Amino acid sequence: MKNYVFTESYLNLLYEVYDKDSEYFKKLLNFILQKEHLEFSKRTTGRGGHRHHIIPQFYYKSRNIKVDNSEQNIIMLSFYEHILIHYYSLCCCKIYKPKFASSLNLICKNFIKDFNKSIIMNENWIMKNKSEIEDIESYMNSDEFSKLRGSNAKGHVVSDKLRKQYSEFFKGKSFATEEGRRKMSEASKNRIITDEARLHYSQSAKGRVMSEHTRKLISEHSRKYTNEQVVIIKNCMRNGMKRMDIVRNIPEVKNLSKNTIYRIMKKIENNEL
Numbered sequence: 001m002k003n004y005v006f007t008e009s010y011l012n013l014l015y016e017v018y019d020k021d022s023e024y025f026k027k028l029l030n031f032i033l034q035k036e037h038l039e040f041s042k043r044t045t046g047r048g049g050h051r052h053h054i055i056p057q058f059y060y061k062s063r064n065i066k067v068d069n070s071e072q073n074i075i076m077l078s079f080y081e082h083i084l085i086h087y088y089s090l091c092c093c094k095i096y097k098p099k100f101a102s103s104l105n106l107i108c109k110n111f112i113k114d115f116n117k118s119i120i121m122n123e124n125w126i127m128k129n130k131s132e133i134e135d136i137e138s139y140m141n142s143d144e145f146s147k148l149r150g151s152n153a154k155g156h157v158v159s160d161k162l163r164k165q166y167s168e169f170f171k172g173k174s175f176a177t178e179e180g181r182r183k184m185s186e187a188s189k190n191r192i193i194t195d196e197a198r199l200h201y202s203q204s205a206k207g208r209v210m211s212e213h214t215r216k217l218i219s220e221h222s223r224k225y226t227n228e229q230v231v232i233i234k235n236c237m238r239n240g241m242k243r244m245d246i247v248r249n250i251p252e253v254k255n256l257s258k259n260t261i262y263r264i265m266k267k268i269e270n271n272e273l
Contacts (some may be wrong), residue, residue, distance in 0.1 A: 010072055013055055017093060024091035031085060032075060050082040051075075056089075058099050079137035080130055082107060087126060185244065225264060229253050230273050233264050 018025045030064060032054065052075050053067070060067045077085065086104040093100045094169070126133075139145055158166075236246050243265060247258050256264075269273040 006072065010055075015093060017055055017059055018089070019092050019094050022092035024088045028085065028092060031081075031088065046177040050077045050079060052082055052085060054078050056096070056099070056103070058096060064097075078134070079140070080126075080133045083133065084123075084126055087123060181244075181248075224251075225256055225260060229256065230264060230268070233261065234268055234273075237265060237268060 014020075014029075020030065053069075054075065055068060057067045057201050075085075083104070086100070086107060090097070090104050094180065184221040232250060232252050234245060236250060241249075243262055246253060246261055247256075253261060264273065
């Protein structure tokens with residue numbers, strides 16, 4: 001658990017976005033400072049966790065500056081807390097009021113059945129329906145909801161435009177800390193895949209037909225490496241470097257995926273390259 005301590009520069013930003021004399025700003029600040037929040041994580045802490053930016057993302061995007069994803073600006077909340085903090089933010093904001101209202105309506109509309117946006121603008125309604133909201137969150141954390149989301153996603157096609165946006169967003173980014181990488185590396189060493197797991201993977205893939213588009217993408221992607229990159233990977237292997245070390249530390253192969261590097265290393269081991 002951790003408590004929040006704001007720097008002076010961050011408080012000045014808060015005062016720019018929110019009306020510091022508003023009773024709702026005091027509620028917002030007390031809520032953040034007095035509550036023992038879940039330990040900060042760049043990802044949600046399990047299904048159902050809500051990651052909230054205190055100074056919203058649209059504030060930074062409208063000024064073409066990098067969004068503050070630091071520990072100071074992000075809190076992890078339950079669904080009920082997330083609705084409440086959005087309501088406080090809407091009531092005390094000085095700028096972007098339509099965007100604050102839109103964010104609140106969106107989070108409610110997505111999760112609350114038969115939600116009417118006119119009724120949420122009341123703190124009493126939120127508190128009165130706390131148990132219903134918590135029941136919704138409990139359902140969101142259930143295996144039943146997880147299976148429903150999975151079945152709804154089947155057959156969903158991601159457009160080329162959206163793929164490109166994802167690619168640009170994640171390019172060069174790493175969401176794991178050094179400690180996290182070390183733990184993942186240790187966990188993967190000497191990992192044994194059981195016969196039961198192998199059978200499960202085999203059964204899952206049985207009958208799956210790969211589209212021509214996917215085949216073409218895989219074929220094109222597998223030819224993206226150059227002879228110079230192969231030589232560099234060979235030298236790294238001679239020096240005892242492992243695949244993830246090559247991915248992270250060798251700038252000349254940054255454009256290659258982990259799987260491509262793995263295939264190259266396999267071909268080198270089999271004297272095919």
